[in-house]
Amino acid sequence: xxxxxxxxxxxxxxxxxxxxxxxxxxxxxxxxxxxxxxxxxxxxxxxxxxxxxxxxxxxxxxxxxxxxxxxxxxxxxxxxxxxxxxxxxxxxxxxxxxxxxxxxxxxxxxxxxxxxxxxxxxxxxxxxxxxxxxxxxxxxxxxxxxxxxxxxxxxxxxxxxxxxxxxxxxxxxxxxxxxxxxxxxxxxxxxxxxxxxxxxxxxxxxxxxxxxxxxxxxxxxxxxxxxxxxxxxxxxxxxxxxxxxxxxxxxxxxxxxxxxxxxxxxxxxxxxxxxxxxxxxxxxxxxxxxxxxxxxxxxxxxxxxxxxxxxxxxxxxxxxxxxxxxxxxxxxxxxxxxxxxxxxxxxxxxxxxxxxxxxxxxxxxxxxxxxxxxxxxxxxxxxxxxxxxxxxxxxxxxxxxxxxxxxxxxxxxxxxxxxxxxxxxxxxx
Ligand code: GDP
Ligand code: IMO
Ligand code: MG
Numbered sequence: 001x002x003x004x005x006x007x008x009x010x011x012x013x014x015x016x017x018x019x020x021x022x023x024x025x026x027x028x029x030x031x032x033x034x035x036x037x038x039x040x041x042x043x044x045x046x047x048x049x050x051x052x053x054x055x056x057x058x059x060x061x062x063x064x065x066x067x068x069x070x071x072x073x074x075x076x077x078x079x080x081x082x083x084x085x086x087x088x089x090x091x092x093x094x095x096x097x098x099x100x101x102x103x104x105x106x107x108x109x110x111x112x113x114x115x116x117x118x119x120x121x122x123x124x125x126x127x128x129x130x131x132x133x134x135x136x137x138x139x140x141x142x143x144x145x146x147x148x149x150x151x152x153x154x155x156x157x158x159x160x161x162x163x164x165x166x167x168x169x170x171x172x173x174x175x176x177x178x179x180x181x182x183x184x185x186x187x188x189x190x191x192x193x194x195x196x197x198x199x200x201x202x203x204x205x206x207x208x209x210x211x212x213x214x215x216x217x218x219x220x221x222x223x224x225x226x227x228x229x230x231x232x233x234x235x236x237x238x239x240x241x242x243x244x245x246x247x248x249x250x251x252x253x254x255x256x257x258x259x260x261x262x263x264x265x266x267x268x269x270x271x272x273x274x275x276x277x278x279x280x281x282x283x284x285x286x287x288x289x290x291x292x293x294x295x296x297x298x299x300x301x302x303x304x305x306x307x308x309x310x311x312x313x314x315x316x317x318x319x320x321x322x323x324x325x326x327x328x329x330x331x332x333x334x335x336x337x338x339x340x341x342x343x344x345x346x347x348x349x350x351x352x353x354x355x356x357x358x359x360x361x362x363x364x365x366x367x368x369x370x371x372x373x374x375x376x377x378x379x380x381x382x383x384x385x386x387x388x389x390x391x392x393x394x395x396x397x398x399x400x401x402x403x404x405x406x407x408x409x410x411x412x413x414x415x416x417x418x419x420x421x422x423x424x425x426x427x428x429x
Contacts (some may be wrong), residue, residue: 001212001216001217001261002051002258002260002261002427002428003041003212003217003218003219003220003254003258003259003261003423004023004027004218004219004220004259004260004261004262004263004427004428005218005220005222005245005248005259005260005261005262005263005322006019006020006023006219006220006262006263006265007222007223007225007226007243007244007245007263007264007318007322008222008223008224008225008226008228008243008265009225009264009265009266009314009315009318009327010225010226010227010266010267010270010272010311010314010315010317010318011224011225011227011270011271011272011273011278011300012039012223012224012228012272012273012297013040013225013267013269013271013274013305013320014225014265014266014330015042015265015328015330015331015413016041016057016221016222016223016265016319017041017042017043017051017052017057018041018042018043018044018057018330018413018416018418019265019315019328019411020041020056020057020108020219020221020416020424021043021058021060021061021418022411022421023427023428024057024058024060024061024063024217024219025061026217026359026426026428026429027058027061027063027118027217027218027219027428028063028064028211028216028217028218028256029058029063029064029065029066029208029211029216029217029218029219030056030057030059030063030064030065030066030109030218030220030221031042031056031065031066031068031204031208031218031219031220031221031248031252031254032066032067032068032071032219032221032223032322032404033055033068033070033071033220033221033222033247033248033250033251033252034068034070034071034222034223034224034241034242034243034247034251035071035072035133035224035239035241035243036053036054036071036073036106036133036136037053037054037077037078037129037131037133037300038053038072038128038129038133038239038300039052039053039054039222039223039224039242039300040052040053040222040298040299041057041223041299042056042416043060043220043418043420044416044417045060045416045417045418047417048088048414050085050088050090051299052081052085053077053080053081053300053412054067054071054073054074054077054081055067055078055081055082055085055092055097055124056221057221058221059090059092059096059097060090060217061287062091062096063096063219064096064098065096065097065100065213066097066098066100066192066204066207066208066252067097067098067100068100068103068204068245068252068253068293069100069101069102069103069205069251069252069253070103070241070250070251071100071103071250071251072103072104072105072106072132072136072137072140072241073099073103073104073106073148074103074105074106074111074131074132075105075106075151075190075193075420076193076198077111077131078197078401079193079196079197080237081123082097085144085287087309088093088197088403090308092201092247094199096128096222097200098200098201098204098205098207098231099150099197099201099202099270099297100148100201100202100203100204100252100253101147101148101152101201101202101203101204102147102148102149102253103147103185104136104137104139104140104145104146104147105131105145105146105147105148105151105190106131106132106136107132107139107146107161107186108181109132109135109165109168109169109172109181110132110133110135110136110139111131111132111272112132112136112172112176112178112181113126113132113135113171113172113176113261114130114131114133114135114159115130115133115400116172116176116177116178117135117176118130119338120176123276125160126236126237126238126275126276126414127237127273127274127275127276128274129274129300129301130301131300133240133241134239134240135238136240137230137240137241137312138240139164144164144167146160146161148201149201150151151190151193151194151197152185152194152197152198152201154191154194157185157187157191158183158187159191159192160192160299161183161186164185165181165186165292168181169181169339179298180318182308185226187314188254189362190275204251204252205252208252208253208366209254210285211324212254213398214259217376217428218254218258219233220248220252220259221232222243222245222248223243224241224243224245225243225318226243226264226314226317226318226321226322227314227317227318227357228243228244229241229243229244229318229321230242230243231244232244232317232321234276234277234319234361234364235361236278236419237274237275237277237361238276239275244321244322245259245262245321245322245323245324246322255349256291260328261325261427262323262324262325263273263324263325263326263327263328263410263411263427264315264318264319264322264324264326264327264328264407265327265328265330266310266315266318266327266328266329266330266401267310267329267330267331268310268329268330268331268332268334268335268397269290269294269307269308269309269310269331269334269409270309270310270311271294271296271305271306271307271308272301272305272306272310273298273301273305273306273421274306274342275359276361277362277365277374277426278306278308279308279311279313279343279344279347279364279367279368279369280308280309280310280311280314280342280369281307281308282307282308282309286308286338287307287308287309289337289338290307290335291304291305291307293334293337294307294331294334297361301371304394307390309341309342309343309344309369309371310341310342310343311343311369312343312344312346312356312401312404312405313345313346313347313355313356313357314343314344314357315345315404315405316355316357316403316404316405316424317356317357319405319406319407323407324407326407326408326409326410326411326427327401327402327405327407327408327409327410328409328410328411328412328413329398329401329409329412329413330413331409331413332381332394332397332398332412332414333382333414333415333420334376334382335376335379335397336376336377336378336379336380336381337376337378338376339375339376340373340374340375340376341373341374341397342369342371342372342373342374343371343372343374343397343400343401343404344369344370344371345371345372345404346369346370347364347368347369347370348367348368348369348370349365349366349367351361351366353370354367360409372400374396374397375396376391376393377392377393377394379384379391379394380396380413382414382416382420383414383422384414384422385421385422386422387412387422387424390412390422398412408425409424410423410424410425410426410427411424411425412424
């Protein structure tokens with residue numbers, strides 16, 4: 001039996017949704033463990049596209065999907081997503097979707113604070129998704145959060161809301177110059193959310209433990225990427241949760257001894273949305289070409305993604321931080337048509353070549369990529385389903401990634417569709 005964690009190795013949008021959907025085929029349960037609706041995970045099945053922000057990407061494969069305690073949930077967004085999926089013929093009833101009673105709620109003031117703060121910061125802004133993610137995690141850590149277990153108890157919800165709202169309103173009004181919030185409409189709206197979501201709320205740690213004990217296989221779906229991790233990423237240009245594999249345990253209530261493998265999703269090049277350093281970023285025609293061919297627009301905010309070459313300093317950092325047991329390379333098809341491809345193998349900094357990802361943003365922002373150049377390929381590889389059928393130069397590119405990372409590639413994605421995939425080794429078989 002296998003219980004596998006999927007994480008992004010770069011700055012998010014590596015194609016985690018597609019791979020979770022694909023692998024969910026042989027899993028029984030899919031668990032989101034961190035982040036919120038800052039995530040946008042895209043699945044394409046039989047030519048139909050689905051984007052999920054909160055509901056785990058296993059829902060299309062009719063698996064039991066859990067929203068873990070480590071996730072921050074905007075109830076309106078969740079309800080809208082459930083309605084959208086239902087409208088497209090997907091069952092998202094309480095037998096299919098379960099929400100941890102310990103998951104925190106994104107409140108209206110979290111969204112207002114996120115947006116107003118970014119506005120105030122001007123050029124110094126983080127470039128957040130504006131969904132209230134950071135302020136919600138702040139309240140969780142400072143013990144001013146409201147969880148599902150309080151949402152479903154109207155008295156408790158009201159009591160908790162009223163105990164913080166004065167402070168929030170003082171901050172909104174006097175620091176952020178925005179209108180304060182009236183508690184009554186919040187109480188009414190959230191009591192409707194409670195009614196709708198009550199059947200879904202459960203102790204997921206207990207349920208997942210029972211599932212494992214009867215031999216079910218779990219797939220943990222990470223959001224964002226390793227370099228957006230609150231501890232290990234390019235702080236402060238990060239998200240507000242731990243995105244690394246270790247958080248699959250904290251964010252779901254499953255102990256580390258139960259995890260049997262960790263798959264790192266690696267885009268064949270690199271992208272980033274929002275502000276923050278990005279050493280292998282391209283500002284030339286090659287970057288534009290990748291952006292256009294890869295349709296690199298954010299699935300959540302529609303922003304153009306910044307594009308650059310594959311960066312092995314970044315990937316090797318992710319290999320160590322997540323304990324990766326296998327890699328999945330995505331969007332390899334997008335690199336077709338280049339005469340030559342660059343792979344960043346180190347950073348030139350003050351006369352030295354660094355191969356470990358620097359912690360100081362000041363250092364990182366002065367690093368210049370050191371490239372190794374490999375020959376490209378001109379063939380369209382999107383119809384290929386066996387590794388040995390890939391062009392020689394494509395296989396060379398993959399072999400070099402394996403050599404430089406010392407981790408083998410188990411899956412190669414050559415298009416957005418579920419079937420546009422070469423599975424070398426399936427983690428559940
Ligand atoms: P996630 O946040 O990691 O799930 O990734 P996103 O869904 O935000 O972004 C990945 C984008 O690339 C989506 O539009 C996918 O449909 C698309 N995609 C995934 N894998 C491939 C692939 O191998 N080739 C191409 N061309 N597109 C892909
Ligand atoms: P998925 O799961 C790419 C980025 C934002 C911003 C920073 C902080 O689709 O890979 P936040 O709203 O989280 O406080 O924003 O993190 N970011 C993502 N970038 N993919 C994501 O998710 C992201 N979620 C957050 O652009 O730079
Ligand atoms: Mg995304």
